[in-house]
Amino acid sequence: MKKWLWMISMLLLVFTVSGCGTNQTSTSSAHEEKSKTLVFGFTPGPYIDQVKKGIEPHLKKKGYTIRYVEFNDIIQPNFALAEGSIDVNIFQHTAYLENFKKENKLDLTEVIKVPTAPMGVYSDKHDSLDDLKAGDKIAIPNDPPNIARALRILEHLGWVQLKPDYKPISVSERDIISRKVNFTFVEVEQAQLPRTIPDVDYALVNGNFILSSGRKLSSSLYLENPPFEYQNLVAVRTKDKDKPFVKDIMEAYKSPEFQKIIETDPSFEGFHRPNYFQQ
Template identity: 55%
Template sequence: MRVFMQSLALAAVVVAGLAGPYAQAADPAKKELVFGATAGPYSDQIKLGIKPILEKQGYSVKIIEFNDYVQPNFALAQGALDANVFQHEVYLRNFASKNKLDLVEAIKVPTAPIAIYSKKYKDVKSAPDGVTVAVPNDPTNLARALVVLQQLKWITVKPNTDPITVSEKDIAENIKHIKLVPLEAAQLPRSLDDTDFSFINGNFALASGLKLTSALALEDTTPVYQNLVAVRTADLNKPFVQDIIAAYKSREFLAVTDKSFQGFVKTDYQRALEAKQ
């Protein structure tokens, strides 16, 4: 409840409109940083790995947790945040374009893949025809779920369909006669009590106590679906953003990833660091 109220409070500030310095790009010499992140692993990555590194460099770091995929980008664009961590590049690109927000990717981060869970079945092979499957209701994450459903041979999609934009209208055959139940991503963990299977984004799965090792099928996460640090475009080349990028690329953060975020899809720069060890 505390996290939810924090999110609502910040959202209220943003919706009301921020004036003065909040609406401007951050000062290049600033030393007070405010990150926004969905509650769970991406907030924890900052808390355990990034915040200590930045604080050693003299920064003061605050983390604001959100329970949705909408307010963090508005808060960032308005200046209430200096960076956020919760989305992949497809979502950022679509959201920023639709809402005319001048936001950009700074760096990819280790990512928990979207996965399918069930309280009723021990594996996907035991699923009978006609099961209900909860899926994210935002287009980009729905597309990820549909790609996995095709890999499971529960559906087929029309030939030459772009896997990044695939939607329900692109389903060619519903082989298992499944019923899709679109829900907000944050509600998907709770849907396990009411549906046969649920696709749950990694951050919400882990925040609700689910483990990646208990998933019945994991997405093969490609770079476009790896989560990222987003910043205002005007801030991208400023020292504080470059320091954030350097913190994520550090061996210290790689060690935190290995210890506390096992099963996450590592970034290219982390794999390059491992190759040098």
């Protein structure tokens, strides 16, 4: 009897251990599957198209599942990234990210530049920049980093003269010494700028919002050559910057396949290309 009781006890122990092992394997697999799902955040524009066409195929080969979240304004994506509801966002340039991080105390990091749709000058009323006259209305973004960006473009065009010692990232209307003519600024939220083009004389609009409105970069009267601080980027939580998924995303952007898409797809015509692109 004792022998039979011992054998039954051993069998129960084996089944219990086996059950625990199965559960641990299942839990481990579920965790691995979750870690291979990446959630990308965007605002309307071309950067989601870049990922779908050139980045997602590369990541899928490495076993990732990609999900997309599109936000209606430029405020939400960084908060969503910081709180963990998305893993990556691609919609902003360095100046905007650094300003937003500072104002909202967010621990986010830029990891790589992406092909960028430049800011340009657009008009439905004028065919030339030479038509500028007194009383004209010029629409510009209403957020400080992009006000600075617009003013630097206008300085390049000779429409304004800025103080010699202005700070490139924070320059504002207060730094204007003189204007070519007495025109008026109309400050508008970035995403709404394309809608103002018919109602103003000139509008300085970020390229992604021009494209999302159905216009083309080639319809501009002037396109900037964006400096480093105005080139768009991939942002992640700082604690994640050295994780494998970030390295895999960077590898995808630097791949020959992605470069070929940017160079041959008409929807990316006029984009500024990062330094890692082969010339």
